[in-house]
Amino acid sequence: MLDLLTALLLSPSPTGFAGPALDVAQAALEALNLGARRTRKGVLVADWPGMASDWPRALTAHVDTLGAMVKEIKGSGRLKLSPLGAFDWHSVEGETCKVMTRQGRVLTGTILPAQASRHVHGREMDDFPRTDETMEVRIDERVTSQAETRALGIDIGDAIVFDSRVHVADSGFVRSRHLDDKAGVACILAAIASLHAQGLQPSQPTRIHISHYEEVGHGAATGLPEDLADLVAVDMAAVGEGQASDEFHVTICAKDSRGPYHADLTDQLIQLAATEGIPHKVDIYPYYGSDGEAYWRAGGDARVALIGPGVDASHHYERTHIEALTATAQLIAAYLVS
Numbered sequence: 001m002l003d004l005l006t007a008l009l010l011s012p013s014p015t016g017f018a019g020p021a022l023d024v025a026q027a028a029l030e031a032l033n034l035g036a037r038r039t040r041k042g043v044l045v046a047d048w049p050g051m052a053s054d055w056p057r058a059l060t061a062h063v064d065t066l067g068a069m070v071k072e073i074k075g076s077g078r079l080k081l082s083p084l085g086a087f088d089w090h091s092v093e094g095e096t097c098k099v100m101t102r103q104g105r106v107l108t109g110t111i112l113p114a115q116a117s118r119h120v121h122g123r124e125m126d127d128f129p130r131t132d133e134t135m136e137v138r139i140d141e142r143v144t145s146q147a148e149t150r151a152l153g154i155d156i157g158d159a160i161v162f163d164s165r166v167h168v169a170d171s172g173f174v175r176s177r178h179l180d181d182k183a184g185v186a187c188i189l190a191a192i193a194s195l196h197a198q199g200l201q202p203s204q205p206t207r208i209h210i211s212h213y214e215e216v217g218h219g220a221a222t223g224l225p226e227d228l229a230d231l232v233a234v235d236m237a238a239v240g241e242g243q244a245s246d247e248f249h250v251t252i253c254a255k256d257s258r259g260p261y262h263a264d265l266t267d268q269l270i271q272l273a274a275t276e277g278i279p280h281k282v283d284i285y286p287y288y289g290s291d292g293e294a295y296w297r298a299g300g301d302a303r304v305a306l307i308g309p310g311v312d313a314s315h316h317y318e319r320t321h322i323e324a325l326t327a328t329a330q331l332i333a334a335y336l337v338s
């Protein structure tokens with residue numbers, strides 16, 4: 001699971017440019033002979049036959065992450081940005097990044113406020129806002145004009161990838177950007193691989209659905225079967241002040257800011273975690289939406305629940321622990337065979 005998670009975290013995949021991470025997930029599914037394929041939209045899906053077939057299920061998680069696009073090339077040759085997904089510019093200030101051009105060139109740089117040097121701007125910097133207007137990318141090239149930057153092949157609409165800086169500590173903590181939701185993808189793939197290795201089959205036909213537009217709200221709007229009965233979304237749990245979730249449990253989410261999840265399926269998962277002795281919490285996320293709701297809002301007619309590992313400092317430089325990942329993978333495996 002950790003190897004796969006690391007490979008996913010190192011694969012660029014801002015929303016709209018998630019191809020490299022989808023390739024990693026597809027290779028993992030193909031290694032299990034699950035017939036992985038892409039829909040027209042590009043969602044990665046695979047179908048695992050079940051022992052019975054009266055209650056078709058699906059698991060979904062998303063590989064797309066926060067990122068940005070080149071909005072404008074400034075007269076200085078630096079790049080103005082348009083955000084992909086919802087985050088605060090403070091959370092990426094000073095972060096290193098890559099610019100992926102349409103021609104396939106990759107250039108490195110740093111995300112900085114236009115006033116970055118204390119020695120130049122002094123106390124003026126104290127109140128300098130961090131907005132779409134004031135943040136820029138300083139590319140690691142000798143450019144001082146718009147024309148010089150354009151000559152490198154950089155253009156409006158190019159993807160900006162935030163470096164994930166993944167680190168697995170001996171203590172079991174994994175810190176990285178984009179654990180949301182590559183941790184969820186790794187948990188699903190690990191659970192499947194584990195059942196597969198034991199020669200087990202899910203109790204019901206199960207679609208594995210890896211989406212790539214979750215951060216903009218429509219990842220799981222398509223790509224799920226018409227006759228679906230249960231959808232379990234696997235996505236990060238919100239850790240912080242007032243939250244029950246932590247980095248050592250799987251959380252079953254009762255409600256987020258878009259409303260409650262399906263009460264019966266939520267109860268079933270809480271009961272299953274309790275019966276199997278899986279470390280778990282139940283929680284509510286105050287500023288959060290998931291692909292489960294994207295499916296419902298697109299007209300999906302199945303029971304929907306949300307589970308996932310606790311992630312600290314979400315949409316910032318995130319962290320979780322191997323215990324939360326393990327508990328999440330265990331609950332997924334228990335659900336598949338239940």
Ligand SMILES: [Zn+2]
Pocket residue numbers: 062180181214235236
């Ligand atoms: Zn997410």
